[in-house]
Amino acid sequence: MENVEFEASEIEYVSYGGEHHLPLIMNLVDQELSEPYSIFTYRYFVYLWPQLSFLAFHKGKCVGTVVCKMGEHRNTFRGYIAMLVVIKPYRGRGIATELVTRSIKVMMESGCEEVTLEAEVTNKGALALYGRLGFIRAKRLFHYYLNGVDAFRLKLLFPRSELHPSLPLMADKYESHMQSDQGDTPFK
């Protein structure tokens, strides 16, 4: 598929804003991910954690989305990235990184100690993206997906404040890094 020509600044990022965004998210995920999800699954995420879901628009067209949750898991407060999608012609331009970075920032500010997700072992793009963000491959999950492919459980551990007293600034440092290095749209 041909890549679309666009300036990074033309991409608009918005937080989940209500029922009108739901069909956009569902269409994107249904198109791009292997797992079938019911509408209950989507609503479970976006109604409970609307602040963790974001959409990316280009000239009014939804081109990417991220859907997440967070909660207590075995005595840790943990964020979870459920779905991350950018449609093919828009890939490789930092949109997914921007979407997921926004979610992770909210998780960190909300007191999460770590973030997890699963990715297919064959999904090199996603693995590289999360690797750059500091995720490690904590486990391999044998035949995890319905299609029989293995998955990696990826994990991002946030620094504990006693180890890095200066860390609240970390994410801010990244903003300037992103702006200068990747020409992505500046954080709001």
Next chain:
Amino acid sequence: MAEDRAYEPPSIPPRASIPSGDNTVWTDVSPLLDAACQDLQEGELIHGDNFNLFAAMSALEIMDPKMDSGIACTYYSLDEAIENGVAPVPLSADKTTDVQCVIDIMDHLLACEATWHKGHSLAQTVYSCLYLLRPERTSSHALLHSYCKVIRATCKAILSAVSEARTHEEEDLFTMAYGLPLSGDGDEKCLSLLNAVEETISRQLRSCKASSSKRRVSEDIEPLQNNPDLEEGYCKALLCRLRFRKHFYHLLMSMKRPQGRGLELARKHIATCISEIDYIKKSSDFLRGNAHGMSKQNLENTTASGCQPIGFDANLNSRLSAPTPPRSIKILCWEKALEYFMKLLQDLDVICSYTLAPSLEAALLFVVKFQKAKPDLVARAHLQLLLVQDGKLYGRDPIFSMITRATGLPEVAEMHDIQKNEFMVQLGQLVINLLKILCTNAAWQRRKLGKMLQDWRVTYVQLEMAFKGEFEEASKTSNNKKVCFKIYQHILAWVEEQTYWIAFRFLNLGFELELYSVHDYCMVYWYTYVVLIKLAEKKHLRMSMSSDSAKKKTKKKRDSFKDGEMDNQISAAVLFLQSQIYLSEGLSMMFAALRNEHRIVPPQSPFNTEHEIFIQQFELLQKACVPDHVSYATFKESTVHANFDTLAICDYFKEAQKIAKEVKSSFSNDPDTMAELRRIEQVAERNSIALNVCRAGALDPKLKVSFAFSHHPFYATATVKRS
């Protein structure tokens, strides 16, 4: 979501076939739903308090083909499919066609079986065969009936082996079999019917050969089918298929015999199965050549003839496969299925040919070596069942005596008291668990080994305390003081050695599973290096203690030759580890230098640092204090100053290579260790060269370093290229 109330799926009328329970009764909820619809905004949901992600994910959208397994069916029920003639008996009024169709069914079933073994559900693979689902329907067709019987019996045997071994790990799909007729009437006697059918076809084959060669009037034997020219080919094609099933079933039964008593016999059945597979392969030219005019070409080619088999419908059962959306399953093609069975037979042969009286250490190493061939679930389950029976190795040697021998302790009376110590019992259980875990798939294995480290550590501490208490007791009441002390020392040293061995394997498996990124290699090899040092130290301690005990025994006989041999063994085992210590240290320092000299630029995460990566990668080791006093700070201290110049002074790779070369002569009778030493030598040599090139071209920005596991599964080989 507390205020969400309803998103209602279209309601389905209650089916008369589902009766009301004791405290339940069917009611029409349409009025309630109508009323709710008036009241609900879009996106609202009526839900219970326990509505969670699992509930949301388990919910199905009716009439959505991606979700609703019912909608994808051609037939609503098995009865309906049968009434519509999907699985006729006989398959054709024409006997030649009937035989052709039966062979296609046999082949497709084999492909289904292999697909099942590879981790798909039984319902959608083997039991997509309608003939299997209604055992009584085939009774008038001896050939098909006998084949169906042996398939059901085989599936049942394999299912029970895998469930019993519980090696199925995440592969739980494998053992899901509810609602399937796994045993038809008289399936346990499947072999007698199969033998009778085989006998008949053998006679038909003999008869057709005789009549064609000598043209004499043969006995009064009804031929298999109508076309005399094809009689021999079809008889042969059927015979190898029937014989494969017979010997495969015999093989499973032999392996089930306690204490490995059937293994010799099992090997004979394996050999026969392999040669029958050969005949099956050879029959494909004949079958394909005579398949003209049959049903359309089978794209997936799950049969030798290339024809679509009659009597299969994977969708009929998809409603039995749990509350998941229907999965589309791709059945392995016929060639792949045969390949799978060949591999399975070879793996089983490795299991069957291993000694029944190995030392504990040898048994552990055997499982690790066996896993290198990447055996599938069925082979691994069988190995595990054989290894651990009634808490004994191969059902023969109690684990406690295996441990005693492994620790190098002589059999003494005091052992019996120790055996009763609750922490020794616990240790025995840990060893059994370790053996079982080593039989699981690499992904599951690594997780379990990591978690197990803490148990080993805790048991060590508990044993140490218990021994201290008992030692004091013994020194008061008897003159057994020395003996007791020695026993404790031996056992404790052995427990520590095992703990570090597990940690080493845990770290190695991370490479096989591709869990580490290049930027983590530096810390992973560094951790491997510190674990290996401890392992070598404990091994040395334990081995010299046992050699001391042995020496005291032999001293009286003035057998000084044995002393030397014993010491030699110790130093060889430790030197083998020493070569790997240098190699891991060298790799760690090389990655540190590449990083410090900016040849590798690690990613700058906005959210965390290398410190958090370290904590996560080694969380389970750190929790278990394996080893003590190791932290991110110690890692940084030892790597922060590494550069190409310091590496020139201390050439770890040269050392590794040298030791590996020297120690080889001690392992001339051990081909596995020899091969491992050769690999270590190669990796060390190549990395030494790569490092020199890097050093020489330190200022050349065009030099690019890359890594591959081309010579060893977990020691990386560096390549330097000018880009």
